[in-house]
Amino acid sequence: MKRESPAAAVDLTAMMEAILAKVRVYNLQADEDKLWFGFRFASEAHAAQVRKSGEPFFTHALTVTDILADLRLDVDTLIAAMVHDVVEDTHYELEDIRQRFGKDVAHMVDGVTKISGIRGVNLEARKAETYRKLVLAIAQDPRTVLIKLADRLHNMRTISHLAPDRQQDIAQETMDVYVPLAHRFGIARIKWELEDLAFKVLQPERYFEIEAGINQTRTERERLIQRLVEPLQQALDEAGIACAIKGRPKHFYSIYRKMKAQEIGLDRIYDLLALRVITGTKADCYHALGVLHSHYPPLADRIKDYIATPKANGYQSLHSTVRIPGGKYIEVQIRTEEMHQRSEIGIAAHWRYKEGGGADTEDLADMVQWLRQIMEWEEDVDDPREFMETLKADFFDDEVFVFSPGGDVFQLPRGATPLDFAFRIHSEVGFRCIGAKINGRIATLRSELHNGDTIEILTSKTPNPSASWLEIVRTSRAKHHLRRWIRTTQFQESVKLGRDILERDLHRGKIRTKDDQLLEVAQQMGYTELDKLLAAVGRGEVSAAKVSGRFAPHVESAAEKVISRGRELAGNLLRRPKTGVRVAGEDNLMISFARCCQPIPGDGIIGLITRGRGVSVHRVGCSNLNDPNLGPERLIDVTWDSPADQTYTVKLIIQAQDRPNLIMDISNKLSLTNTNLNSGDFATEDDMARVTLVVEVRNLNNLETIMKALYKVPGVTQIDRFQLGVSHS
Numbered sequence: 001m002k003r004e005s006p007a008a009a010v011d012l013t014a015m016m017e018a019i020l021a022k023v024r025v026y027n028l029q030a031d032e033d034k035l036w037f038g039f040r041f042a043s044e045a046h047a048a049q050v051r052k053s054g055e056p057f058f059t060h061a062l063t064v065t066d067i068l069a070d071l072r073l074d075v076d077t078l079i080a081a082m083v084h085d086v087v088e089d090t091h092y093e094l095e096d097i098r099q100r101f102g103k104d105v106a107h108m109v110d111g112v113t114k115i116s117g118i119r120g121v122n123l124e125a126r127k128a129e130t131y132r133k134l135v136l137a138i139a140q141d142p143r144t145v146l147i148k149l150a151d152r153l154h155n156m157r158t159i160s161h162l163a164p165d166r167q168q169d170i171a172q173e174t175m176d177v178y179v180p181l182a183h184r185f186g187i188a189r190i191k192w193e194l195e196d197l198a199f200k201v202l203q204p205e206r207y208f209e210i211e212a213g214i215n216q217t218r219t220e221r222e223r224l225i226q227r228l229v230e231p232l233q234q235a236l237d238e239a240g241i242a243c244a245i246k247g248r249p250k251h252f253y254s255i256y257r258k259m260k261a262q263e264i265g266l267d268r269i270y271d272l273l274a275l276r277v278i279t280g281t282k283a284d285c286y287h288a289l290g291v292l293h294s295h296y297p298p299l300a301d302r303i304k305d306y307i308a309t310p311k312a313n314g315y316q317s318l319h320s321t322v323r324i325p326g327g328k329y330i331e332v333q334i335r336t337e338e339m340h341q342r343s344e345i346g347i348a349a350h351w352r353y354k355e356g357g358g359a360d361t362e363d364l365a366d367m368v369q370w371l372r373q374i375m376e377w378e379e380d381v382d383d384p385r386e387f388m389e390t391l392k393a394d395f396f397d398d399e400v401f402v403f404s405p406g407g408d409v410f411q412l413p414r415g416a417t418p419l420d421f422a423f424r425i426h427s428e429v430g431f432r433c434i435g436a437k438i439n440g441r442i443a444t445l446r447s448e449l450h451n452g453d454t455i456e457i458l459t460s461k462t463p464n465p466s467a468s469w470l471e472i473v474r475t476s477r478a479k480h481h482l483r484r485w486i487r488t489t490q491f492q493e494s495v496k497l498g499r500d501i502l503e504r505d506l507h508r509g510k511i512r513t514k515d516d517q518l519l520e521v522a523q524q525m526g527y528t529e530l531d532k533l534l535a536a537v538g539r540g541e542v543s544a545a546k547v548s549g550r551f552a553p554h555v556e557s558a559a560e561k562v563i564s565r566g567r568e569l570a571g572n573l574l575r576r577p578k579t580g581v582r583v584a585g586e587d588n589l590m591i592s593f594a595r596c597c598q599p600i601p602g603d604g605i606i607g608l609i610t611r612g613r614g615v616s617v618h619r620v621g622c623s624n625l626n627d628p629n630l631g632p633e634r635l636i637d638v639t640w641d642s643p644a645d646q647t648y649t650v651k652l653i654i655q656a657q658d659r660p661n662l663i664m665d666i667s668n669k670l671s672l673t674n675t676n677l678n679s680g681d682f683a684t685e686d687d688m689a690r691v692t693l694v695v696e697v698r699n700l701n702n703l704e705t706i707m708k709a710l711y712k713v714p715g716v717t718q719i720d721r722f723q724l725g726v727s728h729s
């Protein structure tokens with residue numbers, strides 16, 4: 001990148017004039033005085049500041065405004081863009097913005113400021129938090145995301161002025177958070193540019209390799225496209241279809257992704273050759289598709305009709321891959337000018353200035369409603385990372401379209417299962433789901449749904465959900481309902497178990513109490529309700545002895561001691577060894593825990609009937625259960641029935657930036673959580689450390705507490721539970 005001109009040479013007023021010229025093209029009524037007022041205010045506020053490039057700081061906000069003028073946005077959004085860094089970087093407060101420019105502009109600036117204020121050591125946690133705040137801001141005013149995307153775009157364009165490690169961080173965050181966001185909001189123009197800029201920073205060698213490859217074959221490719229366009233244009237003209245045909249520019253990162261996914265070289269990417277036909281009307285699109293296919297045979301499974309069923313982000317187009325002379329293939333996209341515009345700017349179309357107004361606000365209302373719903377669901381989730389994980393499917397993934405038996409179309413994320421479909425129809429249908437038919441055939445609840453499937457849900461009269469369903473569903477809606485259900489039932493079960501444990505302990509100590517005395521003790525211990533204390537005992541967070549210790553202790557006589565010890569021993573002999581797992585309907589099965597996935601209470605589990613070793617308990621989703629030789633008759637339902645004091649062994653694999661005292665900090669954190677460490681192992685490669693810990697935990701909650709604590713150790717980037725067959729490097 002070439003050096004920018006020195007500060008004095010940048011003419012801010014000329015930049016502003018250029019923006020106004022763009023605005024006048026689409027909005028003759030724009031309040032230019034208000035725009036100039038914003039310009040003067042922000043340029044004075046930032047007057048003394050300089051960018052790393054040496055340019056006046058305000059060139060940044062002006063360029064952001066310019067990008068948004070290209071998207072043809074309304075005056076308020078343009079002003080918010082001009083002043084977007086004022087609150088963060090100058091002495092002005094949000095109130096100053098509100099007084100001068102009104103509450104809409106202030107809202108947007110507030111949203112943008114909050115998002116950029118996120119700091120933290122751990123990139124993963126920071127990304128999740130950025131993402132959460134973005135969703136929150138968008139739910140309030142979706143124009144905020146447009147400003148933030150334009151802001152990030154300009155920062156990516158000028159990233160070469162930053163230190164290399166900052167570049168890496170920002171590019172990674174761009175790839176992980178902003179690119180998917182631009183995609184979800186359908187702003188293809190910004191998405192592609194962000195993606196290629198981040199790609200260049202993250203994998204410069206691959207980037208330049210592809211760039212060189214494309215340049216090398218350009219002439220040949222252009223000649224080939226020319227040979228195709230002419231006859232096609234002629235055929236379309238003869239059919240009376242007014243249209244324009246363009247060779248489509250390809251983006252480096254999408255080429256790279258295809259090469260990687262299909263493990264092929266640059267020479268075999270069909271999409272290097274791509275055509276786009278822009279027509280006047282929807283009918284013309286289908287007509288043109290017919291004409292195309294009569295000249296070039298289509299690949300049957302590569303015809304996609306996104307006009308009839310638009311993508312979740314509103315994208316509409318017909319796609320077809322056709323065979324051309326010489327045995328090559330080419331993808332052709334056909335759409336109307338309006339669809340094309342929308343595909344470039346997505347959600348921004350809603351604020352586009354239109355003569356006489358009348359923007360279609362229905363989609364937008366849907367989207368905002370959907371985001372608000374997500375924010376409500378988020379309250380279920382404590383860890384922002386988990387929230388992000390849940391949302392990923394809804395937000396980032398491709399979608400499939402499926403049908404109800406009545407013919408209604410439903411859109412679900414790729415990988416969704418019949419259970420997602422059931423919860424999509426109604427939470428009651430989800431809870432009572434016992435099976436499903438896909439295209440008339442009985443299918444398992446785990447089956448992945450495909451485009452065009454017709455799904456029929458089989459229900460029972462009573463709800464019968466299972467915690468293991470959490471591993472099966474993909475949508476945040478289904479996860480939300482299941483989590484809430486699990487939390488309620490687990491609480492009730494913990495209360496019951498806690499009461500049981502406590503009563504036994506009180507009995508052993510010969511202490512008689514009533515509930516009101518117990519409540520008093522609960523309150524002394526900081527619980528508002530007795531049930532909450534009992535649940536804590538049931539979950540093993542509070543020992544029964546700690547509770548009964550608050551009552552007058554009974555001193556056992558020597559004789560009583562002998563008798564109670566005898567009873568205890570007899571009891572131990574009579575009881576089967578406790579494994580903490582119950583097998584449906586069976587009482588005398590031998591049970592063991594699979595070493596490959598190390599299940600603990602709270603995990604969804606499934607039993608595998610082994611030859612001669614009873615039932616081995618695996619985590620739902622353990623890769624060893626995917627063995628095609630395993631018939632369904634060998635799987636059996638099992639549930640946790642775990643005594644509170646039982647512990648289970650879990651191996652954790654921690655990735656961290658290597659540094660002095662890392663191990664000490666990890667073991668200190670571990671001891672703060674009262675965790676027993678059985679063994680540990682430590683290896684380094686370059687500047688990364690890999691720490692393997694074998695710890696004893698009571699249940700999933702306990703493990704999550706431990707992992708959360710370990711994530712707080714500076715430098716820790718990733719913690720995984722051991723799972724055989726999954727690479728942890």
Ligand code: MN
Nearest residue numbers: 060084085151
């Ligand atoms: Mn900025």
